[in-house]
Amino acid sequence: MNKRIREPLFHIVKRDAPSLKRIFGVRIAAILLALLLCGIVTMITTGLDPLSVFESIFIGAFGSKRKIWITLQNTAILLLISVALTPAFRMRFWNVGGEGQILVGGLAAAACMICLSDKLPNALVILCMAAGSLLAGALWGFIPAFFKSRWNTNETLSTLMMNYIATQLVAYFTIIWEVPKGSGKIGIINQDSNIGWLPEVFGSKYLLTIIVAIAVTAFIYIYLNYFKHGYEISVVGESDKTARYVGIKVGKAIVRTMLLSGCLCGLVGLLLVGSINHTVTTTIADGQGFTGVLVAWMCKFNPLTMVFASLLIIFMNRGAGEISTNFGLNHSYADIITGIILFFLIGCEFFIRYKIQFRKKTAKEEK
Amino acid sequence: MKADNAAVSIRGVSKSFGSVRANYKVDLDIYKGEILALLGENGSGKTTLMNMLSGIYFPDEGQIYINGTERVIRSPRDSHALGIGMVHQHFKLVDVLSAAENISLGLHEKLNIRETEERIREICEKYGFDIDPKQKVYDMSVSQKQTVEIVKVLYRGADILILDEPTAVLTPQEAEKLFDVLRRMKNDGKAIVIITHKMHEVEEISDRVAVLRAGEYIGSVDTKDMDVEQMTSMMVGHSVSLNIRREEPVGVKPRIEVKGLTVRNDEGILKLQDVSFTANTGEILGVAGISGCGQKELLEAVAGLQPVESGEVTYIRDDGTREPLLGKDPLSISEMGVSMSFVPEDRLGMGLVANMDIADNMMLRTFRRGKGPFTDRKPSKKLAKEVVKKLEIVTPGITTPVRRLSGGNVQKVLVGREIASDPTVLLTAYAVRGLDINSSYTIYNLINEQKEKGVAVIFVGEDLDVLLELSDRIMVLCGGKVSGILDARTADKRLIGRLMTSQGGGESHE
Numbered sequence: 001m002n003k004r005i006r007e008p009l010f011h012i013v014k015r016d017a018p019s020l021k022r023i024f025g026v027r028i029a030a031i032l033l034a035l036l037l038c039g040i041v042t043m044i045t046t047g048l049d050p051l052s053v054f055e056s057i058f059i060g061a062f063g064s065k066r067k068i069w070i071t072l073q074n075t076a077i078l079l080l081i082s083v084a085l086t087p088a089f090r091m092r093f094w095n096v097g098g099e100g101q102i103l104v105g106g107l108a109a110a111a112c113m114i115c116l117s118d119k120l121p122n123a124l125v126i127l128c129m130a131a132g133s134l135l136a137g138a139l140w141g142f143i144p145a146f147f148k149s150r151w152n153t154n155e156t157l158s159t160l161m162m163n164y165i166a167t168q169l170v171a172y173f174t175i176i177w178e179v180p181k182g183s184g185k186i187g188i189i190n191q192d193s194n195i196g197w198l199p200e201v202f203g204s205k206y207l208l209t210i211i212v213a214i215a216v217t218a219f220i221y222i223y224l225n226y227f228k229h230g231y232e233i234s235v236v237g238e239s240d241k242t243a244r245y246v247g248i249k250v251g252k253a254i255v256r257t258m259l260l261s262g263c264l265c266g267l268v269g270l271l272l273v274g275s276i277n278h279t280v281t282t283t284i285a286d287g288q289g290f291t292g293v294l295v296a297w298m299c300k301f302n303p304l305t306m307v308f309a310s311l312l313i314i315f316m317n318r319g320a321g322e323i324s325t326n327f328g329l330n331h332s333y334a335d336i337i338t339g340i341i342l343f344f345l346i347g348c349e350f351f352i353r354y355k356i357q358f359r360k361k362t363a364k365e366e367k
Numbered sequence: 368m369k370a371d372n373a374a375v376s377i378r379g380v381s382k383s384f385g386s387v388r389a390n391y392k393v394d395l396d397i398y399k400g401e402i403l404a405l406l407g408e409n410g411s412g413k414t415t416l417m418n419m420l421s422g423i424y425f426p427d428e429g430q431i432y433i434n435g436t437e438r439v440i441r442s443p444r445d446s447h448a449l450g451i452g453m454v455h456q457h458f459k460l461v462d463v464l465s466a467a468e469n470i471s472l473g474l475h476e477k478l479n480i481r482e483t484e485e486r487i488r489e490i491c492e493k494y495g496f497d498i499d500p501k502q503k504v505y506d507m508s509v510s511q512k513q514t515v516e517i518v519k520v521l522y523r524g525a526d527i528l529i530l531d532e533p534t535a536v537l538t539p540q541e542a543e544k545l546f547d548v549l550r551r552m553k554n555d556g557k558a559i560v561i562i563t564h565k566m567h568e569v570e571e572i573s574d575r576v577a578v579l580r581a582g583e584y585i586g587s588v589d590t591k592d593m594d595v596e597q598m599t600s601m602m603v604g605h606s607v608s609l610n611i612r613r614e615e616p617v618g619v620k621p622r623i624e625v626k627g628l629t630v631r632n633d634e635g636i637l638k639l640q641d642v643s644f645t646a647n648t649g650e651i652l653g654v655a656g657i658s659g660c661g662q663k664e665l666l667e668a669v670a671g672l673q674p675v676e677s678g679e680v681t682y683i684r685d686d687g688t689r690e691p692l693l694g695k696d697p698l699s700i701s702e703m704g705v706s707m708s709f710v711p712e713d714r715l716g717m718g719l720v721a722n723m724d725i726a727d728n729m730m731l732r733t734f735r736r737g738k739g740p741f742t743d744r745k746p747s748k749k750l751a752k753e754v755v756k757k758l759e760i761v762t763p764g765i766t767t768p769v770r771r772l773s774g775g776n777v778q779k780v781l782v783g784r785e786i787a788s789d790p791t792v793l794l795t796a797y798a799v800r801g802l803d804i805n806s807s808y809t810i811y812n813l814i815n816e817q818k819e820k821g822v823a824v825i826f827v828g829e830d831l832d833v834l835l836e837l838s839d840r841i842m843v844l845c846g847g848k849v850s851g852i853l854d855a856r857t858a859d860k861r862l863i864g865r866l867m868t869s870q871g872g873g874e875s876h877e
Contacts, residue, residue, distance in 0.1 A: 239720065241713065242716070
């Protein structure tokens with residue numbers, strides 16, 4: 001070859017339809033590489049043996065029966081949130097207000113527990129809580145959707161702002177309901193009577209959340225793929241011109257979908273307050289309204305793959321928590337580990353969709 | 368190996384996208400001082416080949432010689448440096464910048480806007496362009512934007528120019544102006560490649576045609592040695608006859624009556640003014656006019672997609688009962704039992720969902736059918752298979768997203784779906800825009816079949832020759848007004864051309 005002519009060292013070529021084998025292969029490789037890097041980072045920064053670090057991660061997530069249950073429960077919550085956001089996302093309605101919708105759902109549940117515990121029997125209180133949470137979440141979803149359909153406001157901004165309103169509402173009611181006065185906390189509600197505590201299922205306090213998450217995920221999967229509403233959502237998401245062309249009322253579809261999305265977030269609030277924490281704080285959603293956005297995107301809005309993505313994130317989170325306590329590390333360590341894994345998982349999508357072609361020599365050798 | 372004195376010699380160039388072979392061992396020479404028309408069906412790899420010259424794609428194999436020297440084009444910048452300039456189908460300009468700013472964008476030289484403007488004026492004078500360097504792009508018409516693109520490549524010193532379907536967005540008059548400019552550049556010794564589907568333009572402007580078929584180079588011939596039918600045969604690989612059959616309309620009865628229709632768009636600009644006409648069953652009503660003269664608004668108003676300021680649109684049933692259509696959306700129109708099909712101009716943005724597969728796109732109009740909350744996908748799959756088979760749609764299968772299909776096949780999917788619902792009214796806007804000649808004739812035949820079945824067809828077109836051959840009557844729009852309704856069998860092309868540009872709009876020929 002003439003020296004003057006230099007081909008670029010590599011160029012990037014788009015693949016058309018990557019095979020399933022490739023998709024999973026690349027993702028698994030990405031996770032393994034991420035773990036390797038996590039190990040190296042741990043070793044360099046703390047001098048610990050990476051193997052024992054990995055062991056700790058695993059023990060942290062699955063070390064005991066209780067730990068397994070908590071991991072599964074947390075996975076269920078994250079999964080529920082991601083799935084709740086998905087109908088809106090499929091419609092290209094960027095609902096980043098999951099956090100607020102969860103909070104108001106939780107607040108409504110707590111309000112029922114506090115205000116109705118001496119007025120109504122337990123079963124009715126729980127019914128009121130459920131209705132209140134779902135409605136509150138739905139309302140928080142409805143407001144931005146209504147504005148969007150009426151005046152075409154930017155939903156990212158309005159849903160985000162609704163989060164702050166929700167946080168401040170919870171802060172306000174915390175002061176009103178704080179126990180004991182001056183503590184700045186509501187504390188465990190109805191600790192003695194257990195009124196409004198959601199029932200245990202098969203003798204396990206964790207199972208309810210998990211069952212609800214499975215049921216909702218299955219429902220949303222079917223709703224999006226086989227329901228007429230789901231089909232409408234896909235059409236509206238692609239182009240509202242097409243939607244109008246076939247007579248879909250876009251505003252109506254937006255409002256309906258956000259009612260559903262908000263409602264499901266409210267359900268998460270109900271579970272967090274009624275079944276898991278038995279109290280409400282401004283940080284009860286713990287940023288998972290945003291982590292859910294990430295999970296939904298990572299899974300390309302497919303509810304089934306979200307099961308694995310949420311499990312992975314919670315697994316790493318729990319494991320990293322264990323490391324920080326075992327080895328006396330700061331809790332930020334958990335975030336670093338999660339960050340590395342997410343970086344690899346999202347980055348690997350490039351290698352699924354594109355292929356890097358190196359200079360021709362290799363191609364000639366192949367022949 | 369390479370031809371002497373060729374400005375560009377492409378040798379053995381191949382390019383694949385995954386399993387799709389866009390180009391395979393293409394050899395092509397482009398000479399100075401000639402206009403080469405690159406022909407091929409939709410999806411035959413013309414644009415891909417030219418994109419490799421302009422540095423957007425990198426060939427999988429093969430060599431490119433520029434002025435006799437082998438070169439490697441890694442990026443658009445390499446391509447500029449070699450004097451290659453490409454004007455893309457979709458313009459790549461920054462709206463908020465002026466023409467001069469757009470032109471100097473990305474150049475590695477000190478920005479002196481006054482000097483740039485001066486040089487732009489020189490170029491404009493030399494080749495007869497008409498643009499104001501200070502004008503912002505958002506203020507420009509489509510044709511002005513295209514001019515900026517062409518001046519941009521000339522400014523960078525290009526002497527090999529590639530134009531990808533430059534006339535698709537131009538009126539006949541603007542196209543004529545563009546051709547004058549191209550001839551001047553040719554006489555100036557530049558090498559020009561033009562990709563187009565309009566065969567009469569090929570005959571008018573090009574010196575030589577080169578044909579690609581399914582990514583392979585078939586050959587090149589001097590334009591004067593060939594007629595349109597021969598060129599088309601070369602493109603599709605078998606002989607074709609290019610005749611539009613036109614039967615006499617049978618059982619003509621009024622179906623859609625439009626009276627005094629006046630429409631303003633979102634910005635409050637008057638788009639249609641007092642438009643009245645009747646569309647009859649078993650007849651094709653052609654609509655001619657310079658683009659943007661209200662054709663889009665007219666069809667959308669009839670289809671229930673466009674709010675109307677005043678006027679009437681009446682649907683007349685077989686038994687003579689009359690029902691107003693205005694104020695109804697597409698859903699309530701179909702609930703009235705009126706089967707109205709509409710092939711909109713914006714195929715992937717309006718008529719189809721680009722990311723959905725063919726089967727799901729078939730369901731767009733019918734997904735509400737059946738009781739219960741679930742969709743029934745069986746009929747749409749069956750329909751998809753039928754349409755693919757009947758219209759010879761080239762696709763890996765019915766589960767392929769329509770965005771992966773080539774333009775002609777996309778349009779066949781859309782038209783196939785729209786006529787599958789046994790319409791009584793068929794509205795089509797620029798049904799063959801961007802389609803190669805073979806696909807165009809398939810579409811004409813489908814529309815004719817509908818007419819023969821007694822459908823009232825409104826056909827908005829841009830090619831006057833086709834309108835004259837296909838329609839039974841032609842309505843000419845000019846600035847939102849009807850400037851004439853003529854019998855297409857006796858109408859004169861020049862008269863229509865005059866009506867398209869006349870401002871009065873008063874004369875009516877029925």
